[in-house]
Amino acid sequence: MLRRMSTEDRRRREREARETLFIERAHARIREDGLLGLQMSKLAADCEYATGTLYQHFESREDLLAAVAARSTRARAARFHAIPGLELGTRARMLAIVLTDIDFAAGNPDYYRLMQYLVTEVVWANVSAARRTALLEAARPISEAVRAVVAEARANGDLPPAREMGEEEMGLGPWALNVGMQSLANARGLLDAYDIHRPYDHLIRHFHALLTGWRWEPRLDPDEPAVVRAETARVRAALAAAGIDTRPVEREGAAAD
Amino acid sequence: MLRRMSTEDRRRREREARETLFIERAHARIREDGLLGLQMSKLAADCEYATGTLYQHFESREDLLAAVAARSTRARAARFHAIPGLELGTRARMLAIVLTDIDFAAGNPDYYRLMQYLVTEVVWANVSAARRTALLEAARPISEAVRAVVAEARANGDLPPAREMGEEEMGLGPWALNVGMQSLANARGLLDAYDIHRPYDHLIRHFHALLTGWRWEPRLDPDEPAVVRAETARVRAALAAAGIDTRPVEREGAAAD
DNA sequence: ACAGTTTTTGAACTCGATTCAAAACTGTCC
DNA sequence: GGACAGTTTTGAATCGAGTTCAAAAACTGT
Numbered sequence: 001m002l003r004r005m006s007t008e009d010r011r012r013r014e015r016e017a018r019e020t021l022f023i024e025r026a027h028a029r030i031r032e033d034g035l036l037g038l039q040m041s042k043l044a045a046d047c048e049y050a051t052g053t054l055y056q057h058f059e060s061r062e063d064l065l066a067a068v069a070a071r072s073t074r075a076r077a078a079r080f081h082a083i084p085g086l087e088l089g090t091r092a093r094m095l096a097i098v099l100t101d102i103d104f105a106a107g108n109p110d111y112y113r114l115m116q117y118l119v120t121e122v123v124w125a126n127v128s129a130a131r132r133t134a135l136l137e138a139a140r141p142i143s144e145a146v147r148a149v150v151a152e153a154r155a156n157g158d159l160p161p162a163r164e165m166g167e168e169e170m171g172l173g174p175w176a177l178n179v180g181m182q183s184l185a186n187a188r189g190l191l192d193a194y195d196i197h198r199p200y201d202h203l204i205r206h207f208h209a210l211l212t213g214w215r216w217e218p219r220l221d222p223d224e225p226a227v228v229r230a231e232t233a234r235v236r237a238a239l240a241a242a243g244i245d246t247r248p249v250e251r252e253g254a255a256a257d
Numbered sequence: 258m259l260r261r262m263s264t265e266d267r268r269r270r271e272r273e274a275r276e277t278l279f280i281e282r283a284h285a286r287i288r289e290d291g292l293l294g295l296q297m298s299k300l301a302a303d304c305e306y307a308t309g310t311l312y313q314h315f316e317s318r319e320d321l322l323a324a325v326a327a328r329s330t331r332a333r334a335a336r337f338h339a340i341p342g343l344e345l346g347t348r349a350r351m352l353a354i355v356l357t358d359i360d361f362a363a364g365n366p367d368y369y370r371l372m373q374y375l376v377t378e379v380v381w382a383n384v385s386a387a388r389r390t391a392l393l394e395a396a397r398p399i400s401e402a403v404r405a406v407v408a409e410a411r412a413n414g415d416l417p418p419a420r421e422m423g424e425e426e427m428g429l430g431p432w433a434l435n436v437g438m439q440s441l442a443n444a445r446g447l448l449d450a451y452d453i454h455r456p457y458d459h460l461i462r463h464f465h466a467l468l469t470g471w472r473w474e475p476r477l478d479p480d481e482p483a484v485v486r487a488e489t490a491r492v493r494a495a496l497a498a499a500g501i502d503t504r505p506v507e508r509e510g511a512a513a514d
Numbered sequence: 515a516c517a518g519t520t521t522t523t524g525a526a527c528t529c530g531a532t533t534c535a536a537a538a539c540t541g542t543c544c
Numbered sequence: 545g546g547a548c549a550g551t552t553t554t555g556a557a558t559c560g561a562g563t564t565c566a567a568a569a570a571c572t573g574t
Contacts, residue, residue, distance in 0.1 A: 007541090035379045040531060041555090050554040052533080061531065113378050119444040120374045122292045136450045143451060162480045165462075168451045172441075173434070173463035180437025184429075187376040193393045194400060194425050205422070206430035209470030210463060213479060222470060223419045264572095297562060298524090307523040309564080318562065 019057050019067075021047055027068050031110055035117060040064075062118075062126035066135055069118055072111050073138035076104050079244055080145040088238050090153035091216050095235050097145060098174060098207055100244065102200050105182055112182045146171035158217045173210050177203065204232060276314045276324075278304055284325050288367055292374060297321075319375075319383035323392055326375055329368050330395035333361050336501055337402040345495050347410035348473050352492050354402060355431060355464055357501065359457050362439055369439045403428035415474045430467050434460065461489060 025047055029038045040061055044054040058064040083096050105112055117123055124132075150167040153159035162170060184191055185199040196202070208222040208231075220227060282304050286295045297318055301311040315321040336357050343350055362369055374380055381389070407424040410416035419427060441448055442456040453459070465479040477484060 036382075039529095042530095044555095051531090052554060053552085055532070056552080116373070117377045117379060119440070119447070120377065121370050121443075121445070122374060124445060125293075132446065136447070160480060164482050165459075165480075166452075168453055169459050172438075172453060172456070172459050173466065176437030176441055176460070176463065177430070177434050177467075178437065179440050180433030180435065181429075183373075183376070183436050183440060184433055186378075188378070188381060189389065190376070190393070195423075196425055196429060199429070202422075202426055202429050203433070206433065206467060209430065210434075210467045211470065213466030213468065213470030215480075223417060223472075225421050296560095301524095308525095308562090309523060310521085312563070313521080 018047075018049070018053075022054060022057055022064070023067050023071050026064055027071065030068065030114065034110075035065075035114065038065075059128045060126045062123050063128050063131050065114065065118055065123070066127040066131040069111075069114050070131065070135045070138045072108065072114070073135060076101075076108075076111070077138055077141040079104065080142050082242055082244060083145050084148040084152070086238055086242055088235065089218065090149050090156070090158045091211060091218060091220075092231070092235050092238070093149045094146075094153075094174065094211065094216070095204075095207070095231065096239055097142075097149070098178060098204065099232065099235060100239065101178060102203065106200075112186055116183065116186065143168065143171065143175075146175070153216060160215055162214070170214070173214075174207055177206060177210060204228060275304075275306070275310075279311060279314055279321070280324050280328050283321055284328065287325065287371065291367075292322075292371065295322075316385045317383045319380050320385050320388050322371065322375055322380070323384040323388040326368075326371050327388065327392045327395045329365065329371070330392060333358075333365075333368070334395055334398040336361065337399050339499055339501060340402050341405040341409070343495055343499055345492065346475065347406050347413070347415045348468060348475060348477070349488070349492050349495070350406045351403075351410075351431065351468065351473070352461075352464070352488065353496055354399075354406070355435060355461065356489065356492060357496065358435060359460065363457075369443055373440065373443065400425065400428065400432075403432070410473060417472055419471070427471070430471075431464060434463060434467060461485060 022043065026038055026043055029043060029046075038061070040054055041051045043064075044051045047054075054064075058067060079100050080097060083093055083100065086093055086096060088096065118127070118135075127135075147167040150159065150170045154161045154167075159170075181199055181203040191197070191199055205222045205228060208220050208228060212219045212222065220231060222228065279300065283295055283300055286300060286303075295318070297311055298308045300321075301308045304311075311321075315324060337354060340350055340353050340357065343353060345353065375384070375392075384392075404424040407416065407427045411418045411424075416427075438456055438460040448454070448456055462479045462485060465477050465485060469476045469479065477488060479485065
């Protein structure tokens with residue numbers, strides 16, 4: 001009886017280890033060869049398992065992609081956890097969230113591409129319900145961080161309490177701005193066609209405009225490049241001091257080696 | 258000699274007509290059965306041509322999708338042409354642009370999904386260079402409308418001339434906000450998970466916050482629901498008065514029947 | 515009518531995701 | 545120890561949709 005339980009335990013652990021192996025190798029392949037470079041049979045062979053075994057973990061290729069995305073999202077989300085507790089005003093902490101995400105995107109260029117591809121109806125339709133919720137769940141800490149900062153800002157008067165809007169809906173603005181800029185920045189050739197460069201600098205300025213428009217104190221004029229830059233530097237320094245990791249995801253598992 | 262030229266002419270016309278047929282039928286299929294419902298051989302059969310003939314017009318399935326997108330984009334872009342000339346202040350005309358796009362998205366729910374899918378690296382890589390530029394070109398009138406309104410606003414003092422920012426870069430904010438919100442709104446289950454509803458209402462409010470943050474006159478407090486609603490109604494009325502078409506794309510070719 | 519050229523055709527090919535019957539393995543009971 | 549039932553793994557076979565291309569048809573000018 002006891003023996004059986006411990007064997008079952010071991011088998012579950014082994015199964016999980018194998019799943020992790022699949023996910024990590026898949027991620028590596030995507031990083032190296034792009035999404036097209038990921039082939040189910042090749043990946044299985046890479047990991048020294050049969051194709052069928054891979055399908056015992058993932059219902060489909062899309063399901064595997066969702067699992068990879070969930071893992072990366074967990075790494076991404078972890079960075080936001082400490083932000084609400086930083087020694088900065090609420091508005092600066094909001095900027096910290098945006099900067100953290102910009103840095104993450106810079107360090108993991110495949111991440112947004114993968115997410116963009118995943119939420120496509122064609123792909124999303126083939127992701128199992130379990131993985132979908134897992135992916136949404138993985139991102140929760142991010143919205144939680146935003147919610148917390150917005151709530152605090154309202155409580156202490158930095159931000160007037162908006163009518164007909166919850167904390168989530170206030171956070172929706174910066175969120176959409178962020179997602180939209182990532183989208184545009186990732187669409188090869190698009191911004192170039194309009195002769196727009198350094199999209200993330202513009203993201204930061206428009207972000208300040210948005211917050212100032214909501215009267216989030218201390219108001220900051222988005223049209224003062226020196227002020228904007230100084231504020232960015234100040235918040236980046238606070239992030240670095242708090243030891244918020246800015247390395248790409250691939251390195252984070254290194255401790256396990 | 259003359260005969261040859263006129264035959265060549267007729268053939269070119271026929272070829273173009275056939276291409277249009279392919280594109281329209283493809284669009285219809287996508288509208289009815291989704292992106293997955295579009296199959297090259299089925300589409301060819303639908304149009305009573307062989308599969309190979311389809312491939313004389315489009316290098317690949319993705320290429321065809323890009324052609325469909327370009328057609329829709331042209332229809333979308335046409336709506337923006339008249340906006341800079343409307344009898345409204347610059348800020349209201351900016352809102353008119355956003356509202357027009359929201360309406361377009363509402364009438365053509367497959368459009369943003371298609372675009373989102375297209376700009377994915379995996380898909381975009383298989384689109385021929387000619388179609389890529391055609392698609393970018395099709396969207397030009399939109400950015401042109403934005404550019405014109407921003408330029409006028411700066412010229413007449415509605416908007417302080419921002420340092421280190423061209424008209425395009427000023428328009429990038431609303432653009433990113435728009436794209437981002439469409440993205441989020443289209444990702445099935447995403448906003449629901451955060452209990453956010455009516456994303457386009459929030460888009461409008463954040464849009465006002467953004468413009469007010471840039472000190473675009475007349476400033477409008479995004480936190481005055483009644484004022485925001487009234488302004489939306491006023492601009493919508495002006496759009497309707499100008500006869501700016503708000504019907505879905507599928508109907509627009511009806512005159513050709 | 516005819517030889518050469520272009521266009522169209524659709525069956526065959528390709529390639530990768532997915533399946534599933536057989537093989538290997540595991541733990542149990544006599 | 546070995547036969548047995550259940551479970552897991554295997555990888556060759558299947559499947560499906562995009563793409564190709566050799567042959568047929570249509571067209572061209574003479």
